Structure formats: structure tokens, C-alpha cells
Amino acid sequence: MSHTSPPPVSRRRALPRRLIVLGATLATAAAVLVAAPFATAASTLTNPGFDSNGATQTPSGWSESGTTSASKSEAGGRSGGYQLAHWASSAYTVETFQTLTGLASGTYTMTAWTRSSGGQNASYISLRNCGGAEAFAYIPTSSSAWTQISTSVTVTSGNCTVVIRSRANANNWINVDEVTFARTGSTGGSGGGISIRGVDLSGLKKNEDKGAVYYDANGARGDAIAILRSGGANYARLKVWVNPVDGYNNKARVLTMASRIKAAGMKLLIDFHYSDSWADPGKQVKPAAWANYSFSQLRDAVYNHTYDVLSALRNQGTTADMVQVGNELNSGMLHPDGSYQNFNNLGQLLTSGINAVRAVDSGTRVMLHLAEGGNNSLFRWWFDGVIGAGVQFDVIGASYYPYWHGSLSSLQANLNDMATRYNKDVVVVETAYGFTTAQKDSHTNIFNSSLASAGGFPATPQGQVDEIRAVFNVVRNVPNGRGLGVFYWEPAWTAVAGNGWDPTNPNSGNAWENQALFDYNCRALPAVAVLGTA
Structure with missing residues (x-):
């Protein structure tokens, strides 16, 4: 289909700049485990804190697949007395999973507290076989501190499998505790509500390299990604x-x-x-x-x-x-x-x-x-x-x-x-949107x-x-x-010298800092x- 001109453009900007501004792959199927789901009788997680039967090879309510010896509950955890651990002295791939049945259609969210040694090829939580594409969130590998992660999915089949997965090298470990699975939205189409x-x-990255620093709402200095992640x-x-x-x-x-x-x-x-x-x-x-x-x-x-x-x-x-x-x-x-x-x-x-x-x-x-x-x-x-x-x-x-x-x-x-x-x-x-009309640097703001x-x-x-x-x-x-x-x-493009709008001119200024977060x-x-x- 050929056209000679587009419809009129409203409020076209006329500035010499960019004018309109805002895990391992699942395709490597050989590494993905196909596991028979363990069906629970109720639509709530069994043993979400891995405390029910203490230190054991297979935590109560959960099933394991792959290098099953690498998955177990052990003493420790963010709360309670135990936690899930994935670890082996040689390379391994393992899943710890639980299938929920009888679910009403709608949007559901899985959360988990996790920590990691780093070094894994892929470690993540996911929601699978829920009626659509698998949804997953990677377990952070940057530190061993407990971090809460989450992922959401639209359930249309009445069932959903909660998965904790590691594909790791020798002596890599993860810990997982306090897993939740709850309905967070009503039935929708393929989008299933705000996801x-x-x-x-x-x-x-350029902002950081030019000296930008970031603080959370309480004034504690931190990583901008972590601050934005904690905000949702x-x-x-x-x-x-x-x-x-x-x-x-x-x-x-x-x-x-x-x-x-x-x-x-x-x-x-x-x-x-x-x-x-x-x-x-x-x-x-x-x-x-x-x-x-x-x-x-x-x-x-x-x-x-x-x-x-x-x-x-x-x-x-x-x-x-x-x-x-x-x-x-x-x-x-x-x-x-x-x-x-x-x-x-x-x-x-x-x-x-x-x-x-x-x-x-x-x-x-x-x-x-x-x-x-x-x-x-x-x-x-x-x-x-x-x-x-x-x-x-x-x-x-x-x-x-x-x-x-x-x-x-x-x-x-x-x-x-x-x-x-x-x-x-x-x-x-x-x-x-701007939080002020004042400027931070000398370059005129948009x-x-x-x-x-x-x-x-x-x-x-x-x-x-x-x-x-x-x-x-x-x-x-x-x-x-x-x-x-x-x-x-x-949201993190604050005014620092050297990171202006023009990548060819290190002296160009930032026209955006009053719309940052x-x-x-x-x-x-x-x-x-x-x-x-x-």
C-alpha cells in the first residue's frame, strides 16, 4: 500500500535534538526441564516458607525435577527456621515447583525473597502452564542480600505452576524463602490488566560515568535501578x-x-x-x-x-x-x-x-x-x-x-x-512530566x-x-x-556535565532534568x- 503523505502532525517540536523523548533464553529448550506438575488440593501454596518438614531433600508440597539432589530445604531463611536451597558441587539444572488448581481466571502475582552466590547461567522464579506465555523474574546475582522479586501472569486455564529454577555452575547457590501466590487482578484479555x-x-550508564549519584526518598544513596525497582x-x-x-x-x-x-x-x-x-x-x-x-x-x-x-x-x-x-x-x-x-x-x-x-x-x-x-x-x-x-x-x-x-x-x-x-x-x-519549571543546568529545558x-x-x-x-x-x-x-x-537522566542531549557534543546540556524522577x-x-x- 502506498501513500503520499501522512495525516497532519500535531504539536510538532522544532528543536535540534531528539524531539520526542520516553537470564538465559527460554529458546534453549534443551536446558528447560519438562516436569510433571504436582497438583495440590487447594488453590493456595503449600509450605511457602519451606518450614513444614524441616531440613529435607524434598520440601513438603513441592516437587523437584532435573538434578534433584541439588534442591532441598535447609536450616536458615529470611524468616522461620528453614529455606529452599539450590546447590551442587558440579554443574546442575534443577527445578522446584508446585502446581495450583481450581483457580479463577484473572491476574496472579508470585513473589519470593531470594539471594544468590552469583555465577549462575540462569536462576529465576516463574509462573508456567497458566494458559498463556510463561512469566518469570530473574534472581539477582549482584549480592547475597535478601531481595524480594515478583512476576505476574494471567490465569485462564484454572491451573498454574509455580517454579523456582536454577541452571548453574559448580558450587553456585541460591536461597528462596517466603513464596507467595495471590490473585491481583480480574479476568482480562491477553494483557490481563497492568503488567x-x-x-x-x-x-x-553515561550519567553514572559522568558523576551522577542517586538517593532514595529517605536520602540514602543507592543504585538508581534498585531505587526504581523498589518503587515498583x-x-x-x-x-x-x-x-x-x-x-x-x-x-x-x-x-x-x-x-x-x-x-x-x-x-x-x-x-x-x-x-x-x-x-x-x-x-x-x-x-x-x-x-x-x-x-x-x-x-x-x-x-x-x-x-x-x-x-x-x-x-x-x-x-x-x-x-x-x-x-x-x-x-x-x-x-x-x-x-x-x-x-x-x-x-x-x-x-x-x-x-x-x-x-x-x-x-x-x-x-x-x-x-x-x-x-x-x-x-x-x-x-x-x-x-x-x-x-x-x-x-x-x-x-x-x-x-x-x-x-x-x-x-x-x-x-x-x-x-x-x-x-x-x-x-x-x-x-x-515535569516536577518543576526551574532549570538545573544552563541548557533550556523542553x-x-x-x-x-x-x-x-x-x-x-x-x-x-x-x-x-x-x-x-x-x-x-x-x-x-x-x-x-x-x-x-x-527517569534517571539528571543534569551532569558531559551527558547532554547531543552525543556528538560533550558540552551540550540536558533539556530533560526537570522531567526526571x-x-x-x-x-x-x-x-x-x-x-x-x-
């Missing part, structure tokens, strides 16, 4: 550039950040820009190395680049849970070849990237992402075009900044239409008093909280549980805690 409480952390964030987004001048957001940096994100028990969304710098509706520039490629070479480059990054993530045990093939694709990608003016070419480029995602891990979900979340005519035109070109994908992503992209009601109408028209799950993959007026919320910490809650509420009200959740864009004293704002409750 994504995300943050885009693409700029965090369960998903992180990382952008990928091909060969950026500053050396950040490339494959190597993404691998480093992915390890930290997965270790924190969060899921991972990878956002391919297919550029050396910002890609957005007004700027889709080819990477310099691809500038003179023919179309067939460009199509192959999309596949190879996508496969290279994602397979490296898989091989280090941090498989992407979701992938964006392109960023804010209103005008297409890799101009001029993949412009909106030729949906056939655009469709081929998108399909090439999607095929690479599927080749690495068939369970990874694919998102296509547009800006202007309140612009329904744009979304209909664009998705009709790519679907007409044969592109197959899973999730529709939308950027929504209320000061640029219309009313909350227009966002609601658009997301509702996308979910029902295309039978797809939807995500607000970028949003943000969010100012005029945009605060247009956005409809005061430029205060409470206004920031209210905007986040409002966007979550829109997504929650998408029909049939198709609204998956929300990502907050760059950390104030000008680097302390977590109230909105951090809202991530888990909105």
Missing part, C-alpha cells in the same frame, strides 16, 4: 544505536545494562533506532556505515544488526522480553528508502528486523511504535499501511506526552481503537510553563504523580485487558513510589 510498570534507562518498576527499556560517536547505547553498553536490569528482577525491552543517534518522526537517519547501501544490503543490515545484538543478549543470559523494531516510526525508518511514502519498502525493512527477533527467540514479543498517542487518524493510517504490507507483529506502542499529544480522552480513544481494530495489546512506551499549561497538570512533584496515575488509568481501561502498561521515559538534590521524587501503585 508493565516500565522505565527507560538508556541514559543511565518491573520492566526497563534500552535503546540501541549502531555506531554512536560517544560510545554509549551501542551493543556493548546495552549488554552491560541488560545484566544489571535482569539482576534486579526486571524484564527487558530493547528499542532499535537503526541509526547512530536519535530516531524520531522528524529524523530517521541511516547509520553512517550503511549510508551507501543498496536496498537489499540495507534490508540485510537490519536483520544482521538486530540478530547480533539480541543473540548477544541471549547468550549472556539476558534475553529480551520485548523488542521494538524501530523507534517512533511515524515517518518510516532509514530515510529515504524506508520512508512512509513507500509502505512496501518500509514493510520489508520492518519484516527483516522482526524475522531476526523471531530467529533469536520465538517467545520475544515485537512492538511497533509511533509517537502522538492521541492521534487516531495517524495510527489508523500507519498501521493499515504496514499490515497491508504484510508486517506481522504483537504489540502497538505509543508515545504520549500530554503537553504535545492531546487530551487523555484522545489517548483513551486511540488505544481503545488500536486494541479492538487490530486485536493487539497496547503500551504507552513513553511518557513523562518542559516549561507553557507546556505545563498545555499538559493540564501543575509543574510540581504532585503534578508529576497525577500525570503518571492518569496515563496508567487510561491503559488500565483499554477493553479486554489489552492495555499492558506504561514506560516512563528517562529524581529532584535537583538527586533524591527520588514521590512519583517513584507511584510506579508500583498507579
Whole structure:
């Protein structure tokens, strides 16, 4: 399908910058254990603290599979007198699991307190055979301190298997205690209610390297990922550039950040820009190395680049849970070849990237992402075009900044239409709001008093909280549980010298610091805690 021009773009920005801003793989099936479920009589966990029969090879109520000698209950634990332990003197793969039956349909959440020696190939908790895709959370490997992790799933089959799994090297260990499994939401569609409480952390590593520090709401210095995780964030987004001048957001940096994100028990969304710098509706520039490629070479480059990054993530045990093939694709990608003016070419480029995602891990979900979340005519035109070109994908992503992209009601109408028209799950993959109009550095901020007026919320910490809650509420009200959740864009991008908006200019400033989730004293704002409750 071919079109000559897109629908009018509302509130187009005119600044020389990126203008619209927000584990081992399960595909290695040989390492995944297929275990016969142990059915309990009730729909509640038996022996959730591993205390019922003391130190034993098989804790009461639980079953084991794989290297069963590596799983046992032993003295210790976060509470009570015992804990689950996975350990062996040689490499091992083991699962400790329990199946619950007679469950009402709805969203359920598993939590567990965990600690680890580190060094495992993959250690995680998961919910399996619940009627849809397995949901899991990795056990942190960065320290031996007790850490609570969680994962949620939509139960549609009446049953669900609670799993604790290790694929580990000799003498690696994990401990698990105080496991819970409880219903947290009503019946929905494939989304099952809000499951994504995300943050885009693409700029965090550079910020840290340039001297940024972070404090929690009580003033205790800490890791920004841990602070956001404790506030309820369960998903992180990382952008990928091909060969950026500053050396950040490339494959190597993404691998480093992915390890930290997965270790924190969060899921991972990878956002391919297919550029050396910002890609957005007004700027889709080819990477310099691809500038003179023919179309067939460009199509192959999309596949190879996508496969290279994602397979490296898989091989280090941090498989992407979701992938964006392109960023804010209103005008297409890799101009001029993949412009909106030729949906056939655009469709081929998108399909090439999607095929690479599927080749690495068939369970990874694919998102296509547009800006202007309140612009329904744009979304209909664009998705009709790519679907007409044969592109197959899973999730529709939308950027929504209320000061640029219309009313909350227009966002609601658009997301509702996308979910029902295309039978797809939807995500607000970028949003943000200012907690002040004051500046921290000398660079003029994007969010100012005029945009605060247009956005409809005061430029205060409470206004920031209210905007986040409002966007979550829109997504929650998408029909049939198709609204998956929300990502907050760059909550940790505070003002530090050397990490401005322009990766080619180390003297450029930050136009975003008043929309971060950390104030000008680097302390977590109230909105951090809202991530888990909105």
C-alpha cells in the first residue's frame, strides 16, 4: 500500500535534538526441564516458607525435577527456621515447583525473597502452564542480600505452576524463602490488566560515568535501578544505536545494562533506532556505515544488526522480553528508502528486523511504535499501511506526552481503537512530566510553563504523580485487558556535565532534568513510589 503523505502532525517540536523523548533464553529448550506438575488440593501454596518438614531433600508440597539432589530445604531463611536451597558441587539444572488448581481466571502475582552466590547461567522464579506465555523474574546475582522479586501472569486455564529454577555452575547457590501466590487482578484479555510498570534507562550508564549519584526518598544513596525497582518498576527499556560517536547505547553498553536490569528482577525491552543517534518522526537517519547501501544490503543490515545484538543478549543470559523494531516510526525508518511514502519498502525493512527477533527467540514479543498517542487518524493510517504490507507483529506502542499529544480522552480513544481494530495489546512506551519549571543546568529545558499549561497538570512533584496515575488509568481501561502498561521515559537522566542531549557534543546540556524522577538534590521524587501503585 502506498501513500503520499501522512495525516497532519500535531504539536510538532522544532528543536535540534531528539524531539520526542520516553537470564538465559527460554529458546534453549534443551536446558528447560519438562516436569510433571504436582497438583495440590487447594488453590493456595503449600509450605511457602519451606518450614513444614524441616531440613529435607524434598520440601513438603513441592516437587523437584532435573538434578534433584541439588534442591532441598535447609536450616536458615529470611524468616522461620528453614529455606529452599539450590546447590551442587558440579554443574546442575534443577527445578522446584508446585502446581495450583481450581483457580479463577484473572491476574496472579508470585513473589519470593531470594539471594544468590552469583555465577549462575540462569536462576529465576516463574509462573508456567497458566494458559498463556510463561512469566518469570530473574534472581539477582549482584549480592547475597535478601531481595524480594515478583512476576505476574494471567490465569485462564484454572491451573498454574509455580517454579523456582536454577541452571548453574559448580558450587553456585541460591536461597528462596517466603513464596507467595495471590490473585491481583480480574479476568482480562491477553494483557490481563497492568503488567508493565516500565522505565527507560538508556541514559543511565553515561550519567553514572559522568558523576551522577542517586538517593532514595529517605536520602540514602543507592543504585538508581534498585531505587526504581523498589518503587515498583518491573520492566526497563534500552535503546540501541549502531555506531554512536560517544560510545554509549551501542551493543556493548546495552549488554552491560541488560545484566544489571535482569539482576534486579526486571524484564527487558530493547528499542532499535537503526541509526547512530536519535530516531524520531522528524529524523530517521541511516547509520553512517550503511549510508551507501543498496536496498537489499540495507534490508540485510537490519536483520544482521538486530540478530547480533539480541543473540548477544541471549547468550549472556539476558534475553529480551520485548523488542521494538524501530523507534517512533511515524515517518518510516532509514530515510529515504524506508520512508512512509513507500509502505512496501518500509514493510520489508520492518519484516527483516522482526524475522531476526523471531530467529533469536520465538517467545520475544515485537512492538511497533509511533509517537502522538492521541492521534487516531495517524495510527489508523500507519498501521493499515504496514499490515497491508504484510508486517506481522504483537504489540502497538505509543508515545504520549500530554503537553504535545492531546487530551487523555484522545489517548483513551486511540488505544481503545488500536486494541479492538487490530486485536493487539497496547503500551504507552513513553511518557513523562515535569516536577518543576526551574532549570538545573544552563541548557533550556523542553518542559516549561507553557507546556505545563498545555499538559493540564501543575509543574510540581504532585503534578508529576497525577500525570503518571492518569496515563496508567487510561491503559488500565483499554477493553479486554489489552492495555499492558506504561514506560516512563528517562527517569534517571539528571543534569551532569558531559551527558547532554547531543552525543556528538560533550558540552551540550540536558533539556530533560526537570522531567526526571529524581529532584535537583538527586533524591527520588514521590512519583517513584507511584510506579508500583498507579
